[in-house]
Amino acid sequence: MGHDDDLKYTPLYDLHLELGGKMVPFAGYAMPVQYPSGILAEHKATRDGAGLFDVSHMGQAYLEGPDVAGLIETLVPGDIKGLKPGQIRYSLLMADDGGILDDLMITRPVDDADGTRLFLVVNAACKDQDFAHIAARLAGRAVLTRLDERALLALQGPKAAALMAGLGPAANDLTFMTAAPVDVAGIPCLVSRSGYTGEDGYEISVPTDRAVELARALLAAGAAPIGLGARDSLRLEAGLCLYGHDIDPSTDPIEASLAWVLPKRRREEANFPGAARVLAALRDGVTRKRVGIKPLGRAPAREGTVIARSGGDAVGIVTSGGFGPTVEGPIAMGYVPPELAKPGTKIDLLVRGKPLPAEVVALPFTPHRYAKA
Template identity: 55%
Template sequence: MNAPLLRTPLHDLHVSLGARMVPFAGYEMPVQYRAGVMAEHQHTRTAAGLFDVSHMGQIRLRARSGRVEDAALALERLVPADMLSLKPGRQRYVLLTDPQGGIIDDLMVSRLDDWLLLVVNAACKEGDLAHILAGVGDACTVEAMPDRGLIAIQGPAAGAALAGLAPRAADMRFMDVAEFDVAGVPCIASRSGYTGEDGFELGMPSDGAVRVAEALLAQPGVAPAGLGARDSLRLEAGLCLYGSDIDRTTSPVEAALEWSIQKSRRAGGARAGGFPGADIVLVQLRDGTSRRRVGIAIDGRAPVRGGARLFADADGRQPAGDVTSGAFGPTVGAPVAMGYVDAAHAAAGTPLFAELRGKFVPVTVAALPFVAPGFKR
């Protein structure tokens, strides 16, 4: 990486809060603050953590016809999700697929009044933009929104914290989207996140990001949390990290993300197929796949991390799969991991062995998530 690291609108605030800044996806980002990863994780599960996710890409998709339904239909050329049925003020988890059924990126799509807001992974945003433009440019304008910040507030105290600044937030349910002012800054809020907790993601003009962050941090129970805590929180919540748990070599069905493919896009549906790799993905939906993403509970205390190989036997003779993410889970109080295993070993409770520094340690296939979600349904 030769390019200088980019900074988010909250950079100086992070530094003033004692953050340890690290390079991440081309940005200088806070991996932790003074409290440390463990404390920030626990605080998010018990109160509320404030995360800067301004490095993520925000994309505005608008139909040339002016009808947002046309933008939704155009986007369906690129994704296996039902975009047409997404109601105004609602959000959906969506995958961009490639012709082999691999995953180009995972993203959140929100339907606003007359446009769609896409939030994509930081490392993917340039590629996604080009891909989406090539795919729907005839029907839609596709605009990057680099002049916007994105702040997540997550945890059981998040609802009260945001409602204290914007009472309308209290009326939102999980995956609702609304526009309102926070601390005098116009925000687009979704009641969603990447921790398994109740919470919100707030997009706003860059020059208002500090004001929103400071107002939230002044609310009871809100403390800053860094990328370190974000990773252990999402892992306990069973959520995929693009580039580790999903990528172009994994399909939505292998990744156990078929819940993101609504009925209308499946065989027999009103708009079945019609997305890249549909021929492969629809067959996988019918027949299953030879491997499957699962949770991996670790019997001992030693964390098993991404890249570790899994075996069916204690001597490492029968390969069973690979770990794609692993870390100590502070809420679980033990190491947790996820990975891909052969279908024969994918049932929860299946004992396996992970290769760890030349030894084979016992692990168990586990249902995801490891921690029950706190969503406000």
């Protein structure tokens, strides 16, 4: 792929080419979908060792203002006021009608003693509208500063910690969903113990002008470069939502099986956007529910595949579907009526016009292996 003026490039673009990355347009950026070893090998390298991902296309920002946690709680349904310095929360940017505008990570910086600063990471495809939305809604009370001069790398896998021990040992004082400034390979970074694979690992925010140096140090220490293809199969096995596919402005958090992002206090306060719909869904139930789906044969069921009652009528749709290299078979997620959402329920997937038997299963498909406290 040659340079295309309509595309944006991360600081690692030339390194991706050097590594043989097959570049594709994704969320407006030229990104590697895979490297020469291929998606299956990259997936397994992450599950068995340590994989390095370029996620610099994602949006990073600081949000600053007095009682900033209270301010952002007017936009998300999570417990942000309860974050201690250094803690990270997964949450949802809510539309006023209860749909989901984006999912995001919210970190209270470890040096934020007075509750005036948060670090946000949002999806690449949503970042412009997310940041505009947050800035507009909190205008005059908080200031949003985009960190476009920072790249973001993810190091994921069971050997990530051993690898990090040599380059930035202080990162291993972090437990899952905490963050701190750490020098990695001599480069000042903001390291979060988090990720999108279900494995232990880190997301490393690094100044753009030192991103290549950091990536080369991680690769030299044994991390394998991983493209978007394996990133997708890893997150699907981990049962994690992909925004724009499994969740979007039409889905509410309860339908999306993300009720766990709403703590008791926020339910009682009922003061986040869309609270009326979301609390009604909690109280009265929903008409569809996101579930894990295991096709019983070998054929994958892709996004958009119609879900039917076993031997019956169409009732839902697959929102993510493909092949799970660790599961060694096809896997999917999708929406079904609540009476079909119980694990073990038999359903049909209409693949190329043929009903193929499948079963609703509990998520994740592969157990999470986080570094819990």
